[in-house]
Amino acid sequence: MAEIPTATLEDLVVACKRASRQVATLSTDAKNRALRAMADALEAHEAAILEANQRDLDGAAERGLSEAMTDRLTLTPERIARMADALREVASFADPVGEMAETRRRPSGIEVGRMRVPLGVIAMIYEARPNVTSDAAGLCFKAGNAVVLRGGSEAVHSNRAVAAALHEALEGEGGDPAAVTLVPTTDREAIKDLIRMSEHLDLVIPRGGEGLIRFVDEHSRVPVIKHYKGVCHLFVDETADLDVALDLLLDGKLSRPGVCNALETLLVHEAVAADFLPRAHRELAAHDAELRGDAATRRILGESVPEATEADYEAEFLAPIIAVRVVDGLDAALDHVATYGSQHTEVIATESVAAARRWVREVDASVVLVNASSRFSDGGELGLGAEIGISTTKLHAFGPMGLEALTTQKFVVHGAGETRHAVPPRAS
Structure with missing residues (x-):
């Protein structure tokens, strides 16, 4: 050649x-x-x-x-x-x-x-x-x-x-x-x-x-x-199918942690946090992934979980690390995404049509997903063929x-x- x-x-x-x-x-x-x-x-x-x-x-x-x-x-x-x-x-x-x-x-x-x-x-x-x-x-x-x-x-x-x-x-x-x-x-x-x-x-x-x-x-x-950067979030709503939510978390965080459509932050509704977070923690730990949580997360999982800092919520880790926050509802999740999101990709796990509609309408991101992995934020997966980039x-x-x-x-x-x-x- x-x-x-x-x-x-x-x-x-x-x-x-x-x-x-x-x-x-x-x-x-x-x-x-x-x-x-x-x-x-x-x-x-x-x-x-x-x-x-x-x-x-x-x-x-x-x-x-x-x-x-x-x-x-x-x-x-x-x-x-x-x-x-x-x-x-x-x-x-x-x-x-x-x-x-x-x-x-x-x-x-x-x-x-x-x-x-x-x-x-x-x-x-x-x-x-x-x-x-x-x-x-x-x-x-x-x-x-x-x-x-x-x-x-x-x-x-x-x-x-x-x-x-x-x-x-x-x-x-x-x-x-x-x-x-x-x-x-x-x-x-x-x-x-x-x-x-x-x-x-x-x-x-x-x-x-x-x-x-x-x-x-x-x-x-x-x-x-x-x-x-891609600071991508998964919000697990109070109506979410927790098995579905867990699959979305594992695929979004672990399939390829170093890509821009990987999850970096997990938001969990307080109504399901006690059920969902221990399962999420076990699965992430089994794959040597680190979870960093807020005070509510650490109350559920124990003080051995590292405390999430402001910098963690701003971070694109590009590694098997995820920041976690427990929120009191959809409004708080939307506020968090508006504060820390990068307009890249945002996911909600929910069975509520109303919550899904609000997420789609109010989240300011180039790709918004309902009950689907953040890893679908890709030109090929969205039907564009090979993508030249993400704006x-x-x-x-x-x-x-x-x-x-x-x-x-x-x-x-x-x-x-x-x-x-x-x-x-x-x-x-």
Whole structure:
């Protein structure tokens, strides 16, 4: 597989912008063929990708990266297969580009509609996850965009191997490999240079730790889609089926503690706390998970349970740790989420239709779930295919972002010679 070409950063971005014009005009069939070729290339080069990933994992061990970061960095044959399947799934989705919203005839006689169009050139800045290299490339490409990818130093070999496979596929389909541009340097200063290129870039999407996202937001001259962290809550209402609630807790906290849709805080109605908390504590302890509780929780479970601090309720642990608070009702749970939530994902376990409706209506989060695990807050699980990121800001997207969020709309007007004002008489 070819090495990433050496060029200045601006040269690379200019080439990517040039390629974006080609991608924007490709037919749906052409884009789908390229996406399927990319998927095939990932599988064909599995051995090389895994070898490169092992180099990154060896480096991660030397640098003492956290368990959560190492998990995100790790590729396996199964994960590469899922990356390929995600590209094929994106190929199977309806193409949003060119989609026309309902047209309306105005009193002037003109017909006004809105056409969905690509954003242009998107910069992805991310840490650890080499799957983002293919996920972002596939989604941006299907939505008619070109993408500049700047991965972290911890995944440099993996990202290069994945990008090389994607380039091979693009070239094989007659496409411009610059449509998927991987920045060859991991120098953090290069991020500053990249996100100041407002004349070439249309959007920046950072994915990673809160520090990276705040850094990008602070220095960018290009619009930024962001979410700082996922402080996700499960509220066990007094009407909840406690078996269901326990399943939601264990899946949300333990299945992958290091991801942003994992639960970080458990809120329990005081009416069921004495029944539910001992069961929850036993199950969490059996999986070596730590529970930190408020005074009411510690009265039920004993003083051996560590006391939860204000910082614990604000924390995204990304580890098998969960903060717990007993609340006196739905209003208190809503107040807690409003105070400590991160607008990411919030779950209620309840059998009350009224409580569920209030939760859905009043919780300010991009994904709100009733009797379902927080781990469903994922583009693939929500039907978007591979997601490019999650937005907890509300412009221009909110929640997991799929194809449609990578496009915008332009007005299209058809007329039959209508003018807004009277036209002056012609001279002849």
